[in-house]
Amino acid sequence: MELQPESDAQAAIRPTQFILHSIAAPWTARRMYEYWRDSSNLESHFGLGYDGDLGQYIGTETRADANYQANRRPDGTGAVSIETASNLQHTDPWTDRQVEQLIRLGVWLHQRHGIPLRICRSASDPGYGYHRLHAAWSSGGTACPGDARVRQFRNVVFPGIVARANGQSQEDPMPTVINETQEGGPALEAGKYKQLAMANDAALLQGPCAYSATAYATVKGQAGTRITMRFYDYHQGTEHRSYDLPVDVGTIGANGVLNVAVTRNGRLDSNELLRVEILADRAATVTWRVLRALRWSG
Numbered sequence: 001m002e003l004q005p006e007s008d009a010q011a012a013i014r015p016t017q018f019i020l021h022s023i024a025a026p027w028t029a030r031r032m033y034e035y036w037r038d039s040s041n042l043e044s045h046f047g048l049g050y051d052g053d054l055g056q057y058i059g060t061e062t063r064a065d066a067n068y069q070a071n072r073r074p075d076g077t078g079a080v081s082i083e084t085a086s087n088l089q090h091t092d093p094w095t096d097r098q099v100e101q102l103i104r105l106g107v108w109l110h111q112r113h114g115i116p117l118r119i120c121r122s123a124s125d126p127g128y129g130y131h132r133l134h135a136a137w138s139s140g141g142t143a144c145p146g147d148a149r150v151r152q153f154r155n156v157v158f159p160g161i162v163a164r165a166n167g168q169s170q171e172d173p174m175p176t177v178i179n180e181t182q183e184g185g186p187a188l189e190a191g192k193y194k195q196l197a198m199a200n201d202a203a204l205l206q207g208p209c210a211y212s213a214t215a216y217a218t219v220k221g222q223a224g225t226r227i228t229m230r231f232y233d234y235h236q237g238t239e240h241r242s243y244d245l246p247v248d249v250g251t252i253g254a255n256g257v258l259n260v261a262v263t264r265n266g267r268l269d270s271n272e273l274l275r276v277e278i279l280a281d282r283a284a285t286v287t288w289r290v291l292r293a294l295r296w297s298g
Helices: 029-039 096-113 147-165
Strands: 014-022 046-048 054-056 077-084 127-130 176-183 209-221 226-235 241-243 247-251 257-268 272-280 284-297
Touching (some): 014 147, 029 046, 029 054, 077 096, 096 147, 209 226
Parallel strands (some): 014 077, 014 127
Antiparallel strands (some): 209 257
16 A cells, blocks of 8 residues: 655665554554545554554655654664554554564564564664654654553564564464563672572573573662673583673663663573573662563473
């Protein structure tokens, strides 16, 4: 459903992000197209109705105007956007059909444009996100796509994109959904890794399984303190540890708080455990720990 003249007249982009929106209207993809066509105001690349009807309005290498500063940056990169049908207050969750289409589209964007399989860590960081995730994506502030859909994005949609892009087919068994939240955590000594246990267990997951896992933490400490995290596999028989490269997850801000997250996808053998460690370059304290994961047995 090509929008003109926008589709030909607007500048080219190199797509590096996928940003999800709720349109605050229970519209079909066709009705969204008619709205963009007749309003000559803003537009998204895609529209998605409640029943899973998916429409494309502008090519993914052309700018669309739904994401403020993410539409097109000075370096030519930009975000691909999708508006999704919702109630008028955008408080309802996505339907199962919407979730399936979002996962399919997210996988295609990874395959077609190489969008990396991570949640955007900053407004310009390549990856996947939702409209309210970064202030630079909205000119006046927004709650879009709503609390229910933010939870779905983090617990179902984004893990589903990652899992399917890494080889889980539609015929594969349904995964076990893991969502563990724990208050408190270790005190961090400067320059020393500490294990980040979830649900009072040092292991995030135990094999045999395939998985897509994200470990979150809230860290409190002195402003400017840099935080690093890394996953590793632990073999129970040999006690061998296979470490990932460390991930710089940011620095504590002026308010003394930093929320961090790292994601890993893979497979564990029957004698393997997945663990995660956290390090601060100055003394700090973990105050919350969260594990969200999809686990496929076998």
